[in-house]
Amino acid sequence: MNWLTNIPFVLKLGYGGVFLLLVIGTILSIILPKVKPGKWDDLVPRMKSWWVMCGLVLAALLSGWKAVVILFAFISYLALKEYMTLAPTRKQDRGVVLFGYLLIPLTYALVWINNYMIFLIFIPVYAFFAMAIMMALTKRTDGFLTTSGIVNFGLLTCVYNVAYAAFLMRTPAAELPAAGPAGLVFFLILVTQFNDMSQYMFGKVFGRRKISPNISPNKTWGGAIGGFVATGILFVWLAPYFTPLTFWPSVFIGATLPIMGFFGDITMSAIKRDLGVKDASLLIPGHGGVLDRIDSLIFTAPWYFHMLAYFALERF
Amino acid sequence: MIDLLRKAIQIFLARPIAKFVIGMDVIGRDNLPTEGPVIVAANHNSHIDTLILLSLFSTKVLHNVRQVGAADHFLKTRMMSWISINIIGMIPIHRKKAGQGEDLLADSRAALEAGRILVVFPEGTRGEAEEMAGFKTGVARLAKDFPDIPVVPIYIQGAGRVLPRGSKLLVPFNCTAVVGEPINWASHSDNDRHIFMENLKVTIQELSTEASPLRWD
Numbered sequence: 001m002n003w004l005t006n007i008p009f010v011l012k013l014g015y016g017g018v019f020l021l022l023v024i025g026t027i028l029s030i031i032l033p034k035v036k037p038g039k040w041d042d043l044v045p046r047m048k049s050w051w052v053m054c055g056l057v058l059a060a061l062l063s064g065w066k067a068v069v070i071l072f073a074f075i076s077y078l079a080l081k082e083y084m085t086l087a088p089t090r091k092q093d094r095g096v097v098l099f100g101y102l103l104i105p106l107t108y109a110l111v112w113i114n115n116y117m118i119f120l121i122f123i124p125v126y127a128f129f130a131m132a133i134m135m136a137l138t139k140r141t142d143g144f145l146t147t148s149g150i151v152n153f154g155l156l157t158c159v160y161n162v163a164y165a166a167f168l169m170r171t172p173a174a175e176l177p178a179a180g181p182a183g184l185v186f187f188l189i190l191v192t193q194f195n196d197m198s199q200y201m202f203g204k205v206f207g208r209r210k211i212s213p214n215i216s217p218n219k220t221w222g223g224a225i226g227g228f229v230a231t232g233i234l235f236v237w238l239a240p241y242f243t244p245l246t247f248w249p250s251v252f253i254g255a256t257l258p259i260m261g262f263f264g265d266i267t268m269s270a271i272k273r274d275l276g277v278k279d280a281s282l283l284i285p286g287h288g289g290v291l292d293r294i295d296s297l298i299f300t301a302p303w304y305f306h307m308l309a310y311f312a313l314e315r316f
Numbered sequence: 317m318i319d320l321l322r323k324a325i326q327i328f329l330a331r332p333i334a335k336f337v338i339g340m341d342v343i344g345r346d347n348l349p350t351e352g353p354v355i356v357a358a359n360h361n362s363h364i365d366t367l368i369l370l371s372l373f374s375t376k377v378l379h380n381v382r383q384v385g386a387a388d389h390f391l392k393t394r395m396m397s398w399i400s401i402n403i404i405g406m407i408p409i410h411r412k413k414a415g416q417g418e419d420l421l422a423d424s425r426a427a428l429e430a431g432r433i434l435v436v437f438p439e440g441t442r443g444e445a446e447e448m449a450g451f452k453t454g455v456a457r458l459a460k461d462f463p464d465i466p467v468v469p470i471y472i473q474g475a476g477r478v479l480p481r482g483s484k485l486l487v488p489f490n491c492t493a494v495v496g497e498p499i500n501w502a503s504h505s506d507n508d509r510h511i512f513m514e515n516l517k518v519t520i521q522e523l524s525t526e527a528s529p530l531r532w533d
Contacts, residue, residue: 081339085474085490088531091445094477098487277528281490282341 007062008178010241014186015062018054025050046286053284053293057189061182065169066112068185072166073108077101078290079158082280086272087150092138096147099134100155103127107163114170116316123160128152158291161298164305165189172315179242184308187242192300195231195261202226216269224262231258249311256307257300264299268292319379322403326370326378334371338364338478339490342372343526347468347495350377353428354498355467357455359448359520360437361476364486366404368472369435372493382407382427383435384454409454411440421457428462438516445476446532451517456509459501466498469516471523477532494523 007015029043060067084097103123110119135148168184176184203223211219235254239245245253268291272280279288287293309316334340349356358369366383373381387408391397400406407423414420427434436458438451459467474491496519505512 078336078339081488081490085339086528086531090533094483094485094487097489098485101488275529275531281339282343283339 008180008183010177010179011061011183011186014179014183014190014242015058018058018190022047022051022054042286044286049284049286061186065166065181068169068182069108069111069166072162073104075290075294076104076108076159076162078283079162079280079294080104080154082283082289082291083154083158084151086275086277086280087154088146089150090138090140090143090147092140093135093147093151096131096134096138096151099130100151103155104159107159108166111163111166111170116167116170119163119167123155127155131155157298161302162294164301165297168305168308170315171313175313175315176244177241183242187238188301188304189297190238191231191235191257191304192261192296194234195227195258195300196265196296198230199223199227199258199262202230212266215273216266219262219266228255228258228262231261243308244312245308246311249307253304253307253311257304260299260303261296264296267299268295318402322405323375323379325403327375330367330370334364334367337486337488338368339488340368340371341490341492341528342495343492344495344523347497348372348374349433349466349468349498350374352380352431352433353462353465354433355428355455355458355465356433356435356470357438357467357516357520358435358470358472358493360439360442361445361447361472362442362479362481364479364491365437365442365472365475368475368491368493369470370404372470372495373433377433380431381405381433381435384409384424384437386411386441388412407434421454424454424458425461428458428465434458438513442476442481445480446473446530447476448517448521451513453509453513455516456501456505456512459505459512460509463501466500467516468498469496469519469523470494471496471520471527473524473527473530477530492527494526496520496523 025047029040029047032040032043056071060071080100084100089097107119107122110122131151132148135144165185165188168188169181171181171184173180179186200218200223202225203218203220206222206226207220209221210217211221211224232251232254235257236247236250239250239254243250272278280291281289283289284293305316356369358365366385369383370378370381382405385400385404385406385408387410390400390406391408397408401408407427409420409424410418411420424434424436436455438455439449440452440454441449443449455467459465471494472491473494474489477487477489478491479486499515499519501512504515
């Protein structure tokens with residue numbers, strides 16, 4: 001049981017807390033449908049999926065940076081596939097789309113070899129060039145600009161932005177509190193999911209005025225502001241245990257990160273509206289697709305990373 | 317031994333590929349048959365339709381599933397025909413011999429008599445990607461011989477984008493399978509093969525509206 005004793009105490013608490021939440025949720029998912037039949041029926045598949053998702057992330061975090069890189073590469077792949085399935089492409093673009101998938105192992109290979117500088121420009125600059133060249137070679141010109149925009153948007157959101165979460169694992173432990181790099185990733189995911197959930201719950205209680213009825217009818221000012229405040233407080237409270245941030249930078253990130261999560265959510269909702277679907281796929285029972293689950297993370301991961309880099313991390 | 321090998325390949329190779337390399341969204345899973353004899357009719361755009369259909373059925377009934385496939389295509393080499401028949405569970409049909417007085421459906425009939433779940437692609441060929449061609453009448457002939465057995469319609473979307481006919485490049489996209497409520501000869505044919513096939517085709521086309529829109533041109 002050596003590996004167990006090697007886990008920093010804060011992370012043990014964090015993982016234990018997640019486990020406790022899962023147990024409570026599972027008990028509720030069994031009780032609530034009996035109390036009020038019909039209203040809570042999707043709670044059982046939802047909770048089952050939570051067990052699988054939390055299990056995968058925790059297992060990867062416990063196994064170290066290599067496992068986290070592989071897990072996020074796989075998440076990027078599933079998300080990009082959902083995006084490419086729904087987004088309009090042309091018959092000639094199959095090769096371009098395949099090339100897009102091949103950029104996933106290349107991007108995560110840069111995380112693997114710890115080359116931050118090339119990682120930064122790889123997708124935004126060079127994948128962008130490569131895509132344009134490949135599409136020019138298909139010889140079809142109608143819809144060229146539209147499709148190249150569509151493909152690049154998918155790569156930036158599903159691959160580049162998500163890979164930042166994995167790159168956090170490459171932070172030198174010497175720069176971090178006891179929780180280490182796994183603590184940074186755990187904290188990012190915890191805060192992002194807490195933000196989603198608290199906005200939903202505040203919305204149920206205080207939600208009156210809708211923010212953007214034509215994009216996301218469930219989003220209300222009451223829910224959003226309540227969620228931002230709750231998440232901000234959680235962030236500032238826990239930041240000293242998981243990040244090297246000092247007080248005022250943690251207040252700044254605590255105030256801005258929940259807003260980024262909110263924008264990630266409504267941006268993906270707007271895209272799904274545009275494409276005429278409610279969920280990106282049916283892969284995760286009770287949740288929809290991978291893209292539906294990570295929509296906030298797509299915006300919070302780079303922001304969290306860059307802000308940490310700016311305020312605290314020498315490495316980046 | 318071969319049964320075990322088939323099961324292992326179907327569960328540990330075919331399914332993970334269908335689920336993660338391609339990605340399957342299934343609508344109307346409750347309509348999937350759990351026991352034979354039953355005919356399953358699906359539209360056909362790609363070789364991966366075979367894989368998709370294998371991945372739909374639960375592992376408990378998988379051993380009972382047989383797919384009708386073109387003998388001129390799948391029996392080309394000894395290796396391919398061994399794999400097709402023993403691993404995929406294919407019932408070869410000699411479509412080139414149609415109209416020569418030979419009973420092409422004998423094996424399919426025998427499979428139904430043995431209580432199999434028989435998968436048929438009524439278009440008879442893959443055709444143009446993501447377009448449905450006219451239906452041949454083989455399914456109707458079978459249904460007429462077994463007027464009470466259900467014919468389960470399945471619409472598959474996206475397979476033609478993953479691996480269209482004539483392409484060797486497999487590009488991952490999620491596919492959708494919409495499983496409809498079964499029809500049968502007794503109540504959907506007016507005792508006419510063409511009316512039955514028309515009903516089947518319309519049913520599958522209606523199922524297509526339940527899938528997410530596919531934008532690909």
